Amino acid sequence: xxxxxxxxxxxxxxxxxxxxxxxxxxxxxxxxxxxxxxxxxxxxxxxxxxxxxxxxxxxxxxxxxxxxxxxxxxxxxxxxxxxxxxxxxxxxxxxxxxxxxxxxxxxxxxxxxxxxxxxxxxxxxxxxxxxxxxxxxxxxxxxxxxxxxxxxxxxxxxxxxxxxxxxxxxxxxxxxxxxxxxxxxxxxxxxxxxxxxxxxxxxxxxxxxxxxxx
Numbered sequence: 001x002x003x004x005x006x007x008x009x010x011x012x013x014x015x016x017x018x019x020x021x022x023x024x025x026x027x028x029x030x031x032x033x034x035x036x037x038x039x040x041x042x043x044x045x046x047x048x049x050x051x052x053x054x055x056x057x058x059x060x061x062x063x064x065x066x067x068x069x070x071x072x073x074x075x076x077x078x079x080x081x082x083x084x085x086x087x088x089x090x091x092x093x094x095x096x097x098x099x100x101x102x103x104x105x106x107x108x109x110x111x112x113x114x115x116x117x118x119x120x121x122x123x124x125x126x127x128x129x130x131x132x133x134x135x136x137x138x139x140x141x142x143x144x145x146x147x148x149x150x151x152x153x154x155x156x157x158x159x160x161x162x163x164x165x166x167x168x169x170x171x172x173x174x175x176x177x178x179x180x181x182x183x184x185x186x187x188x189x190x191x192x193x194x195x196x197x198x199x200x201x202x203x204x205x206x207x208x209x210x211x212x213x214x
Contacts, residue, residue: 005032007066035064037073037126042119043103048136049110051173052088057105058133060121062098069102073125077106080132083115091119098123110137114175142180143172148210158195166212169205176209184213 003014014028042060049055062070076095089111098104110117117135149166169180184201203211 003028003030005030007068008032009034009068034068034070035066037062037070037123038065038128039063039067040121040123040126040128040131042121042131042133044133046134046136048138049108051110051114051137051140051171051175052112054092054107054109055135057092057107058119059103059105060131062102062104062123062125069098069100070125071098071100071102073098073102073104073123075104075121075123077104078120078122079108079117080120081116081118082111083113083117083137086111086113086115086117088112089117108135110135112173112175113137114139139175139177140171140173142169142177144170145182146170149212161214164212164214166210168209169211170209176205178205178207178209180205180209180211182211 005012009032012030012032014030016026017024040060040062042058044058047055047058060075062073064070074095074097077091077093079089079091082089088109090109092107096104106119108117108119114137117137119133121131145167148168150163153161153163155161165184167182169177169182171177182203182205184198186196186198189196198213200213203213205211
């Protein structure tokens, strides 16, 4: 009867021998090959990196129903989403064949805006759902603090100013940066002035990169 190949790719060796023929051994070689592609996931579901940088490779795995690799299949990568106004984002390859482990890899260079970048992968060898990977771009190093609100006010003495003193903290590419400590201080006042004060001498930038005092 025919030999049934097992669930894993590789070499299967069958021998035939007879007790009436001492030392007899007739070999039969069967090589198990992969089945049709049945899964096509990214090896990670999400990632993050700093704006404007190239990230480590992201891989997809093309596997059959028994988790055997499917080699030499062409994989096409595309950047399916990026933050509004972002420029400079790119991928190291558009198309590449899977290797002996069924893997295909791409490197993403993030654009200049913080937010979500989405990579998708497709291959003619797989008809299931298109896999995607979402990468969160985080701000670069803090580079500047700018005035956002409250400049050049006039107000009667011994009353609160109408507007808070608000600053915004940005990175080197102009992205807002949250969680940055900011100190406020009165560094000059008219001679003989008294009772002037701030409601707070320290704050931390919020989700909009803003910190304030009044």
